[in-house]
Amino acid sequence: MLKELYLIARPSGLKRLIAVLVVTVLQATVQTIAVFSLLPFLSAVSDIAAFRRSALGRLFVQVVGQGSSDHRIMLAAGTLALGILVLGNGLSLFSDHYRTKFAFSVAQDLRVRLLRQLVARRYEYFLGINSSVLIKNLVDDVGKVGADLVLPALDLVSRVLIVVFMAIAVLFVEPLVVVIGGVVVLAYNRLVMHPIRRKAHATSGAILDGIRQLHFEIFQALGGIKQILAAEKGGYFVNRVGQASSRMVRAMARVPMYAALPRSGFEVLVFGGMIVWVMSSIVAGENLAVLMPRIGFIAVVAYRVMPSLQLMFAQAALLNSSRQALDEVTGLLREQDRWLAAGQPPADLGEDRLGWSHSIRFERVSFGYQGADGPAVAELDFKIGKGERVAFVGPTGSGKSTLIDLLIGLLEPTGGRILVDDRPLDAGRIGPWRRTIGYVSQDLFLLDGSIAQNVAFGCDDDELDRARVLEIAEIAQARAFIETGQASGLDTVVGERGVRLSGGQRQRLALARALYFNPSVLVLDEATSALDPVTERNVTEAIRRGGGEVTVVTVAHRMSTVKDYDRIHFLENGRIVFSGSYNDLVENEDRFRSFIADSV
Ligand SMILES: Nc1ncnc2c1ncn2[C@@H]1O[C@H](COP(=O)(O)OP(=O)(O)OP(=O)(O)O)[C@@H](O)[C@H]1O
Numbered sequence: 076m077l078k079e080l081y082l083i084a085r086p087s088g089l090k091r092l093i094a095v096l097v098v099t100v101l102q103a104t105v106q107t108i109a110v111f112s113l114l115p116f117l118s119a120v121s122d123i124a125a126f127r128r129s130a131l132g133r134l135f136v137q138v139v140g141q142g143s144s145d146h147r148i149m150l151a152a153g154t155l156a157l158g159i160l161v162l163g164n165g166l167s168l169f170s171d172h173y174r175t176k177f178a179f180s181v182a183q184d185l186r187v188r189l190l191r192q193l194v195a196r197r198y199e200y201f202l203g204i205n206s207s208v209l210i211k212n213l214v215d216d217v218g219k220v221g222a223d224l225v226l227p228a229l230d231l232v233s234r235v236l237i238v239v240f241m242a243i244a245v246l247f248v249e250p251l252v253v254v255i256g257g258v259v260v261l262a263y264n265r266l267v268m269h270p271i272r273r274k275a276h277a278t279s280g281a282i283l284d285g286i287r288q289l290h291f292e293i294f295q296a297l298g299g300i301k302q303i304l305a306a307e308k309g310g311y312f313v314n315r316v317g318q319a320s321s322r323m324v325r326a327m328a329r330v331p332m333y334a335a336l337p338r339s340g341f342e343v344l345v346f347g348g349m350i351v352w353v354m355s356s357i358v359a360g361e362n363l364a365v366l367m368p369r370i371g372f373i374a375v376v377a378y379r380v381m382p383s384l385q386l387m388f389a390q391a392a393l394l395n396s397s398r399q400a401l402d403e404v405t406g407l408l409r410e411q412d413r414w415l416a417a418g419q420p421p422a423d424l425g426e427d428r429l430g431w432s433h434s435i436r437f438e439r440v441s442f443g444y445q446g447a448d449g450p451a452v453a454e455l456d457f458k459i460g461k462g463e464r465v466a467f468v469g470p471t472g473s474g475k476s477t478l479i480d481l482l483i484g485l486l487e488p489t490g491g492r493i494l495v496d497d498r499p500l501d502a503g504r505i506g507p508w509r510r511t512i513g514y515v516s517q518d519l520f521l522l523d524g525s526i527a528q529n530v531a532f533g534c535d536d537d538e539l540d541r542a543r544v545l546e547i548a549e550i551a552q553a554r555a556f557i558e559t560g561q562a563s564g565l566d567t568v569v570g571e572r573g574v575r576l577s578g579g580q581r582q583r584l585a586l587a588r589a590l591y592f593n594p595s596v597l598v599l600d601e602a603t604s605a606l607d608p609v610t611e612r613n614v615t616e617a618i619r620r621g622g623g624e625v626t627v628v629t630v631a632h633r634m635s636t637v638k639d640y641d642r643i644h645f646l647e648n649g650r651i652v653f654s655g656s657y658n659d660l661v662e663n664e665d666r667f668r669s670f671i672a673d674s675v
Contacts, residue, residue, distance in 0.1 A: 076394060079405055080228050083220065086188070087181045095177045095229060102163075102170035103236035107244055109156075109163035110379045114248070114372060116152040121368045123149065174229045182221025185404065186213055192411045198485035203445060207294040211287055212403055219400035227390035227397075234387040241380050245373075252373060259344055260384065267340055268388050272395050275333040278326050279396035285323025292316045301574075330396075337388035345377045429507035431496045431595070435459045435482070435626070441490035442481055450489070451477040452649040461595075464627040466637035468670070469646035475630040476517060478646070479600050482628065484508055513594030515602040517630075519585045521573030526557055527565040529573075530587045541565060547590050552610050553583035590614065599629045634671050645670070 084092055115135050118126045123145045126132040136143065139151045190213065246253045296303065296312040303312055349370060356366050436458045443450040452474040459465045467475045480486040481493065484505035493500045500508060521529050530547060531539040544565060548554040557564055573581045582602055589597060597614070614625075631637045637657065644654045645667060653664050660667040 076224075076398065076401065077228060079401060080225055083185060083401075083405070083408075084177075084181045084225055087177070087184045091177055091180075095174055096232065098166075098170045098173055099229065099233040100236060102166050103233055103240050105159070105163040105166050106237050106379065107240040109159045110241065110376055111244055112156045112159040113375050116149075116156040117368050117371055117375075119149045119152045170233065171230075174233075175226060178221045178226035178229060181225045182217050185220060186217045189213060189217065189404070189407055192407070197487065198480065199445065199487075205291060205294075207290040208287065210294070211290050212407060215286055215290075216400040216403045219397050220404050223393050223397035224401055227393045231387060231390045231394070234383040234390065237383045238380055238387065241376060241383075245376055249369065249373065255348075259348070263340060263344060264388070268337060268392070271333055271336055272392050275330070275392050275396045276398070278329050278333070280399060281326035282323055282330075283399050285319060285326055288319040289316065289323055292319045333392060334389055337392070338385045341381055341385055341388075345381055349373065349377070426510070427507045428510045428595075429495065429504055431461065431511070433461050433496055434494075435596075436494040436497070437481075437491070438494060439491035440481060440488045440493060442477055442486055443489050450649055452481070452646075453490075455481075455491070455651060457644060457651060457654065459626060459628065460641075461626055462624045463641045464629070464637075464639075466629045466631055466640045466643045467646055468631060468634070468637065468643060470670070473646040474649040475646055476600055477649075479514075479598055479628070479630060483512055483514060483598060510592070511594060512596045512598055513589030513592065514598045515582070515585045515589045515600065517600045519573070519581050521569050521576070521581060521584060523569070523571045525566045525568055526584065529569060529584050530591050532588045532591070543591065544587070547587045548583075550590060550614055551583045551587035552613070553580065553587050556580050556583070586610075586614070595624065596626045596628065599627070599631075601630050601632060632674055634674060 081092075115126070115131060118129065118132065119135075126148075127136060135152065136148060139148055143151070193209065242253050242257065292312070292315045296316060303309055353363075353366070353370060356363065437455045440455040441450045441453045455478060457465075467478060469475060477486065481488060484493075484500060495504070495508060498504070522532070526548075527539055527541060527544050528534075528536070530544045534540075545554065545557075548557055557567070567575075569576050569581075569584070573584070576584070586599075586602060589599075627640075629637060629640070634657070637643055640657065642654055643657055643660055644651045645660070645664070646652070647666075653660065653667070655663070661671070
């Protein structure tokens with residue numbers, strides 16, 4: 076696990092990681108010295124004559140000055156102890172803060188890496204995954220990796236070092252205490268902590284499942300709040316969220332017990348051990364005046380080592396119980412590596428657009444969704460000339476949206492190929508191709524931001540061209556409602572998914588967005604009421620006036636929208652069954668005539 080954590084932390088800077096470890100070793104060293112700096116003080120204060128005779132005392136007197144009085148030696152020993160204590164604790168504070176900062180920056184870097192990887196994914200990936208799982212991965216799991224894995228792992232290094240340094244140092248003074256203490260700690264670990272860790276691990280699995288379920292249920296309930304309220308089904312969703320929450324909370328309630336157990340156990344072991352030591356000395360008739368400074372010193376060592384020992388076990392338990400978050404995150408990262416190894420391009424975050432001059436061509440293109448029985452579209456073969464207006468019509472489920480997704484490069488054909496100007500639309504051309512397309516999708520998506528941010532989609536506020544937004548709004552017939560209906564004009568906030576706008580207003584904004592970047596292809600997947608024939612004519616004319624030649628690809632239900640289109644392709648069961656101009660089809664195709672009659 077430490078190796079995996081190292082691989083996750085490395086991209087945040089090897090130098091920083093080494094600096095964190097150096098500070099940690101320094102912290103452990105100074106803390107150990109701080110405890111031992113008490114030894115001369117305690118000995119000097121309890122029996123100065125004996126101290127002067129001891130090896131440590133002779134060395135100390137030499138440093139302070141041979142002729143120093145008892146008083147001076149005691150004060151010097153006290154000052155030394157005090158100074159190192161302050162230094163040790165100061166360094167501890169700094170070191171803890173430095174580690175925490177590093178661990179959290181690892182989580183931050185990880186989150187950005189995962190996000191970059193996500194936006195570079197093919198659209199198909201998102202069709203197979205619930206967004207609540209991704210939210211959990213990006214928010215909870217990555218947070219856990221920082222706070223419950225990287226940080227405890229670094230803390231663990233510091234704790235282990237403190238315990239080992241102390242043990243080595245005490246070995247010279249009280250070897251028997253170290254040997255007995257070591258055996259007790261190892262036995263305690265094996266007999267008590269080991270089973271607790273296993274239980275804690277199982278509990279954390281239950282908590283993670285609970286969190287996943289809770290995210291899923293809340294996401295589901297809030298996503299459909301309008302329908303839930305309208306159908307008066309609030310109770311059903313409250314029950315589902317409540318059940319998921321109660322499963323999670325029941326598991327969580329066991330965590331503090333597992334966390335507290337090492338602490339209580341150690342207190343009993345260490346202080347109980349010291350009491351037993353004193354009692355056995357009384358029984359053996361030993362001189363307590365000699366014993367007390369030793370006991371005092373061990374008590375100070377115990378006071379220092381105990382929190383480290385407790386934390387060491389608690390952190391080991393935490394690492395163990397957070398393992399699943401690490402597995403999920405490394406799983407996602409590994410997927411990225413596999414995917415790059417398979418020749419998939421990395422995220423295209425460029426700006427360039429694909430210049431094209433004459434045609435888009437589908438050559439026997441087929442596509443089947445994963446897990447579906449048959450292809451959603453099959454053997455699509457057609458050509459769209461630059462500047463043409465082409466429509467796809469057909470009954471529901473006939474494959475029109477799938478065709479559009481293929482055209483935009485959101486889906487990759489499972490058979491055949493798509494050519495732009497006779498060159499395949501391969502991975503390297505898809506980004507630039509999409510940047511030439513203005514797309515209004517069937518399920519409109521609006522940001523919970525201002526009207527301007529929604530039109531200039533993906534532009535930072537400082538590069539947003541407000542004059543252009545207004546100009547485009549005019550073309551999309553959205554200017555009137557922006558200027559008159561809403562008090563704050565372009566800065567009006569539209570609400571989550573645009574709830575504060577009417578359906579038609581949402582469509583007009585989506586259309587304005589599609590036009591903002593001056594597309595050479597306008598793809599409209601059932602953008603119905605916003606695109607009545609008059610608006611559509613305004614749009615194409617405005618683009619032409621701006622010097623652009625626009626190609627329009629439309630999926631429409633209302634035949635009046637596409638009456639004067641250059642070509643209409645009729646789809647049924649994923650195949651184009653006939654094509655022609657509106658008048659041709661009305662004249663020659665019974666199926667088309669009945670379709671018109673049905674769709675009116
Ligand atoms: N993500 C998916 N996974 C599996 N099958 C899908 C998926 N999306 C669509 N399909 C199936 O593919 C077929 C074509 O769907 P598509 O959305 O392209 O039809 P459409 O012509 O646009 O329909 P509509 O006019 O109702 O919007 C349908 O049978 C549909 O059930």
